[in-house]
Amino acid sequence: MQLVLEKxxxxxxxxxxxxxxxxxxxxLVTMSILFAIxxxxxxxxxxxxxxxxxxDSYSLQEIAVKATPLVMIAIGLALCYLANAxxxxxxxxxxxxxxxxxxxxxxxxxxxAGPWVLPAMMLLAAIGGALYALIPAICKxxxxxxxxxxxxxxxxxxxxxxxxxxxxxxxxxxxxxxxTTAEFDPVATVPVLIEGGRLxxxxxxxxxxxxxxxxxLGKTIKGFEIRVVGAAPRAARFGGFNSNQLILLTFAISxxxxxxxxxxxxxxxxxxxxxxxxxxxxxxxIIVAFLGRLNPVxxxxxxxxxxxxxxxxxxxxxxxxxxxxVTKVFQGILLxxxxxxxxxxxxxxxxxxxxxxxxxxxx
Amino acid sequence: xxxxxxIILAVLAAxxxxxxxxxxxxxxxxxxxxxxxxxxxxxxxxxxGFGGAWLSGxxxxxxxxxxxxxxxxxxxFALMTLGLAVNQVATGLALTILGIGxxxxxxxxxxGEKISLAPHLYIPGLTDIPLIGRILFxxxxxxxxxxxxxxxxxxxxxxxxxxxxxxxxxxxxxxxHALGYPVLRIxxxxxxxxxxxxxxxxxxxxxxxxxxxxxxxTAGRGWIALALVVFASWLPGRLVIGAYxxxxxxxxxxxxxxxxVGIPSQFMSALPxxxxxxxxxLISRARTGGSxxxxxxxxxxxxxx
Numbered sequence: 001m002q003l004v005l006e007k008x009x010x011x012x013x014x015x016x017x018x019x020x021x022x023x024x025x026x027x028l029v030t031m032s033i034l035f036a037i038x039x040x041x042x043x044x045x046x047x048x049x050x051x052x053x054x055x056d057s058y059s060l061q062e063i064a065v066k067a068t069p070l071v072m073i074a075i076g077l078a079l080c081y082l083a084n085a086x087x088x089x090x091x092x093x094x095x096x097x098x099x100x101x102x103x104x105x106x107x108x109x110x111x112x113a114g115p116w117v118l119p120a121m122m123l124l125a126a127i128g129g130a131l132y133a134l135i136p137a138i139c140k141x142x143x144x145x146x147x148x149x150x151x152x153x154x155x156x157x158x159x160x161x162x163x164x165x166x167x168x169x170x171x172x173x174x175x176x177x178x179x180t181t182a183e184f185d186p187v188a189t190v191p192v193l194i195e196g197g198r199l200x201x202x203x204x205x206x207x208x209x210x211x212x213x214x215x216x217l218g219k220t221i222k223g224f225e226i227r228v229v230g231a232a233p234r235a236a237r238f239g240g241f242n243s244n245q246l247i248l249l250t251f252a253i254s255x256x257x258x259x260x261x262x263x264x265x266x267x268x269x270x271x272x273x274x275x276x277x278x279x280x281x282x283x284x285x286i287i288v289a290f291l292g293r294l295n296p297v298x299x300x301x302x303x304x305x306x307x308x309x310x311x312x313x314x315x316x317x318x319x320x321x322x323x324x325x326v327t328k329v330f331q332g333i334l335l336x337x338x339x340x341x342x343x344x345x346x347x348x349x350x351x352x353x354x355x356x357x358x359x360x361x362x363x
Numbered sequence: 364x365x366x367x368x369x370i371i372l373a374v375l376a377a378x379x380x381x382x383x384x385x386x387x388x389x390x391x392x393x394x395x396x397x398x399x400x401x402x403x404x405x406x407x408x409x410x411x412g413f414g415g416a417w418l419s420g421x422x423x424x425x426x427x428x429x430x431x432x433x434x435x436x437x438x439x440f441a442l443m444t445l446g447l448a449v450n451q452v453a454t455g456l457a458l459t460i461l462g463i464g465x466x467x468x469x470x471x472x473x474x475g476e477k478i479s480l481a482p483h484l485y486i487p488g489l490t491d492i493p494l495i496g497r498i499l500f501x502x503x504x505x506x507x508x509x510x511x512x513x514x515x516x517x518x519x520x521x522x523x524x525x526x527x528x529x530x531x532x533x534x535x536x537x538x539x540h541a542l543g544y545p546v547l548r549i550x551x552x553x554x555x556x557x558x559x560x561x562x563x564x565x566x567x568x569x570x571x572x573x574x575x576x577x578x579x580x581t582a583g584r585g586w587i588a589l590a591l592v593v594f595a596s597w598l599p600g601r602l603v604i605g606a607y608x609x610x611x612x613x614x615x616x617x618x619x620x621x622x623x624v625g626i627p628s629q630f631m632s633a634l635p636x637x638x639x640x641x642x643x644x645l646i647s648r649a650r651t652g653g654s655x656x657x658x659x660x661x662x663x664x665x666x667x668x
Contacts, residue, residue: 005447139640145648146643149586149639150644153636156633283460286460287460328461332460332462335456339449339450342449
């Protein structure tokens, strides 16, 4: 018996639409089995994961808060992946953005600086993230070094830099030696949307980013160039598109967005700079980008779904003592199924029972 | 034992997991498959390797568990990229994300436990030779195994027919297929070999390097191994040089921290990662005359029946 792939005459649009749903369905089945192996009731575990967070207002706000960085980073990554530029160091760009923005917050601490501080922090964060992302991009276009490896290596470097800053020069003198900066001043904090709630201005910014991404990809020449360079590099060369320039551009945009997400997280929900500000947003955003089919609106939905798994995972740990790592396993399995189902768009799967002979090629 | 001797011993130990993982990945890439999931396979290998050794009390069983875990992980990758023709870069990332989660899940019950490390070779007389005795005749079995593996891979790739066919599959899958070679099956075995090596490399960490398991203990070594393959221009011999150079950087930065050089420890810890970036740039730049990578590396192959 053998599994054979047969190329479809044209890509199947029906499957393109439902394949993320098939993938989620298969993931839920796999997770049920995993819960059973862990000795938990699968039905109630899935309930805690996916239903409970949706029925109270605090969790709903928390989902939006967690989805904010995921969506912002994933939009940038989608641009890169569409252009066939593999930025997998968004986690590092997120951290550098957080560091760059926090610099201003730390410097203006306790002064009577006005409300210009927060916008300036965001600008610095975006610039910092973009410059950090340009390192692997320049290494790629100038020297041909694999952007996959260099961008990933810089994640570790960013992590160590942040660690140094909050243990060294930026440490809160009144912080009992904890590795953290002092709480940011109110002018350096992202305002919440509803008094006493968790939802903050970052959620709105994420929606603006989604809209901007949709316009860029759908309505502009640059967006068209990005898609052509990725999908048909030869055609792009004939069209005179500069693929190197597009690599630099997509990396810079995605770095800026990741950096912006970083400062919004630090100046918003966290409130100060400390190690561990990201539970792997930069990596989870890769899954979000693929689950959302590299499409801005899809990414918004996928980001909310992945945020749900973070919240559900925390609740499952508290309510059912299910280890937090299950969430990561879940996310990994989900990405596998998403990629496998995407294969159905281009190919038909066939099981045949005799081994195929080399023929003169039926296609 | 002198300081120099101690440093060389430490460098060899730090280099061995890099060499093991990179050797496996080299064979995988030579067959035309880019498996970016080395880090994921390593970390699961570390968790399973420690678990096996802790439960059985045997380092060998631990190593076998690590290998088995790596192979299982690589089979998932093979099913996806070879069976379903999925993008190799994305699948490799998925494998790493899954591996980090799985290792946490498997390893959580072993955190805080301790095992005794793999014994070191001792040959009376030889091991006692001053200076070189401990270095040449006093290593743990994995160090010798990793060097033997490199030699074996070199012999296989350049001196056997099967190795020639494997390289053909990696350079031009359409031609290899037209000649009647089962490209996908060859690639599957190459991916499995890469998984076995990565699993063993991961298991080396808790079995012979530090006697306990901590989540995330591979700390990017899988990614550095991937960079080493590029550094070595896909040649097994150069892999040894590369791995030992990187091991040396790792150990030197640790010692420099100990000597209290006035540089913050975080900057020293960042050195191996920065060195990887710099080396990749230098190597890629030197190669302006054309790439030495297998020509079909990372491309999807769907046989035409």
